[in-house]
Amino acid sequence: AQTVTQSQPEMSVQEAETVTLSCTYDTSESDYYLFWYKQPPSRQMILVIRQEAYKQQNATENRFSVNFQKAAKSFSLKISDSQLGDAAMYFCAYKGRNQGGKLIFGQGTELSVKP
Amino acid sequence: EPEVTQTPSHQVTQMGQEVILRCVPISNHLYFYWYRQILGQKVEFLVSFYNNEISEKSEIFDDQFSVERPDGSNFTLKIRSTKLEDSAMYFCASSSDFTEAFFGQGTRLTVV
Numbered sequence: 001a002q003t004v005t006q007s008q009p010e011m012s013v014q015e016a017e018t019v020t021l022s023c024t025y026d027t028s029e030s031d032y033y034l035f036w037y038k039q040p041p042s043r044q045m046i047l048v049i050r051q052e053a054y055k056q057q058n059a060t061e062n063r064f065s066v067n068f069q070k071a072a073k074s075f076s077l078k079i080s081d082s083q084l085g086d087a088a089m090y091f092c093a094y095k096g097r098n099q100g101g102k103l104i105f106g107q108g109t110e111l112s113v114k115p
Numbered sequence: 116e117p118e119v120t121q122t123p124s125h126q127v128t129q130m131g132q133e134v135i136l137r138c139v140p141i142s143n144h145l146y147f148y149w150y151r152q153i154l155g156q157k158v159e160f161l162v163s164f165y166n167n168e169i170s171e172k173s174e175i176f177d178d179q180f181s182v183e184r185p186d187g188s189n190f191t192l193k194i195r196s197t198k199l200e201d202s203a204m205y206f207c208a209s210s211s212d213f214t215e216a217f218f219g220q221g222t223r224l225t226v227v
Contacts (some may be wrong), residue, residue, distance in 0.1 A: 033214055043204055045158070045218035052214075091158060095214075101146050102171055103208075103216060105158040 002027045004094050006106035013082045014114050020067075021077045021109045023092030031097045034068065034075045039089040039108070048090070051075065079111075087113045117141045121207050121219035128197055128226055136192045136222045138207030147190045148208040148216060149182065151175065158206065164190065197226045 003026045013019035025034070036048040051059045051068050058066050063083075067076045079086055092106040120139040128134050140147050149161040162172045162182055169182065181193045190209075194201055202225050208216040 035215060037218075042220070043152075043223075044220045045206060045208075047215050047217070050215050093158075095216075101165075101210060101216070102148065102160040102163055102173075103150070103158075104160070107157045 002029075002094050002096065002104050004092055004104050004106040006092055006109050008109045009107070010110045010112070012112045012114060013079070013086075015082055015084060017082055018078060018080045019082055019111065021079075021090050021092075021111065023075045023077070023106055025073050025075065025092070025094050025106075027073070027094065027096070029096050033095040033097070034066075035093040035095065035103070036064070036066070036077045037091045037093060037105075038086075039091060041088075045091075049077070082113050084113050084115060087111055119207055119209055119217050119219035121205075121222050123222060124220065125223045126225070128224070130199060130226055131196050133193065133195050134197055134224065136194075136205050136207075136224070138190045138192075138219055139188050140190055140207065140209030141211075141217060142188070144209035144211045144217075146170075146210045146212075146216075147182075147184070148210075149192045150206040150208060150218075152204040152206065152221075154203070161192070161205075194224075197224075199226050202226045 032053045034051045038046045049061045063080045089108045091108045093103045122137045147164040152158045162176045163170045204221045206221045207219045210216040
């Protein structure tokens, strides 16, 4: 069975600085998708970024980028120029291509941003 | 921008009662899901629904739970005879294919 692990329960970053959130996963599949979701205090789940496993190029969305290391099964999220609004719980998630589409989530990392 | 809508935002129910959580997925999406998040814990998959039938369900999704798409727009989760441990945030999600799922704002269920 696939698993997703986020080993950092909490992280803190100074406003305007850069922070990296870690995520590792385990799978025997070769084709899959990886996501980072943001959950602010409102508890809504907001998609931040996605990565297709067959793409070697790391995904980027404005200040958010990933470091996808397929062989190491690692998928970290880098947030540049951190803003107060980035403070939230961040979940890493895995979705197998042939699994009927369910997301498997990690435990989450609580990010705080200091002014 | 299209979004997934869930109602109610907060539901309080007495133990043993039945509740129905409602969702309106994004209109052209074909895949529908329910997830659950107990406070302070990770988000857990409950069930996926495609072509008017359940495509996958987790161990959590036992006979107490059922899903239905009663018309062309709504997608519901019914919990029969609620228990205290059913208290959680319930998220509906939809997707157009096997890529990203878009989540609703959630329904906070409190069983007392």
